[in-house]
Amino acid sequence: NQTYTDLVDDANLVTILPEPIKRHDPPPKGKYLSVYKNCLVISGQKQNVNNLQYSLPKNAATGEIGSEYFPDDDNGIVVQSSFGDKITAIAPLRDLLYVFHKNSIHVISGNINELEVPTTDLITKEGGVGCQSYHSIEEFNNSLVFLSQNGIYSIDSSSALSEVSSLIKPLFLDNELKRKRAVSFNWTEKNILLFIIPKETLVSG
Numbered sequence: 001n002q003t004y005t006d007l008v009d010d011a012n013l014v015t016i017l018p019e020p021i022k023r024h025d026p027p028p029k030g031k032y033l034s035v036y037k038n039c040l041v042i043s044g045q046k047q048n049v050n051n052l053q054y055s056l057p058k059n060a061a062t063g064e065i066g067s068e069y070f071p072d073d074d075n076g077i078v079v080q081s082s083f084g085d086k087i088t089a090i091a092p093l094r095d096l097l098y099v100f101h102k103n104s105i106h107v108i109s110g111n112i113n114e115l116e117v118p119t120t121d122l123i124t125k126e127g128g129v130g131c132q133s134y135h136s137i138e139e140f141n142n143s144l145v146f147l148s149q150n151g152i153y154s155i156d157s158s159s160a161l162s163e164v165s166s167l168i169k170p171l172f173l174d175n176e177l178k179r180k181r182a183v184s185f186n187w188t189e190k191n192i193l194l195f196i197i198p199k200e201t202l203v204s205g
Helices: 166-173
Strands: 032-036 039-043 051-054 076-078 087-093 096-101 105-109 119-122 138-140 143-148 151-156 161-163 183-187 192-196
Touching: 032 087, 039 087, 087 143, 138 183, 143 183, 151 166
Parallel strands: none
Antiparallel strands: 032 039, 039 051, 051 076, 087 096, 096 105, 105 119, 138 143, 143 151, 151 161, 183 192
């Protein structure tokens, strides 16, 4: 037989572990999500309607990569519209991130994955062109195609803006079109971009 003697006091049996370095701060709540420079980008918040917030590329303490690093919910910028409306969509293209309002388009550049402060430029200084529906944006033929108030437009990586639907422009002047509910679909097999825009007629009585 072998006898074991316990020489450790009960008070010393509990080991206090250090606070883990890894952070999993929850991202802010927003309607629009995108990925830019391998960082998660969020906009469309209920209160801060023009905030654009993005995750850190990694945990600075451990070097661990992950999109969950939102430091205290304050890593981002504010993209204001001179027309007073709120962000309606965001979408990346090549090394740029486009931020849409109803009547304007901004472009974001810079290496946010290297903790650089991004640069914001207004493309549509005269206004009148923006995005009506987040779900209408599709990348097609190396451009972003989207629904604006008066038709379908495209913008390429040089920020050149073109009206795609000019030949059928009268169709988009219908006041019964519900542009906010529009969706687009890239039919890759046919190389065709489809737009679905609901229409509702108000019946009185």
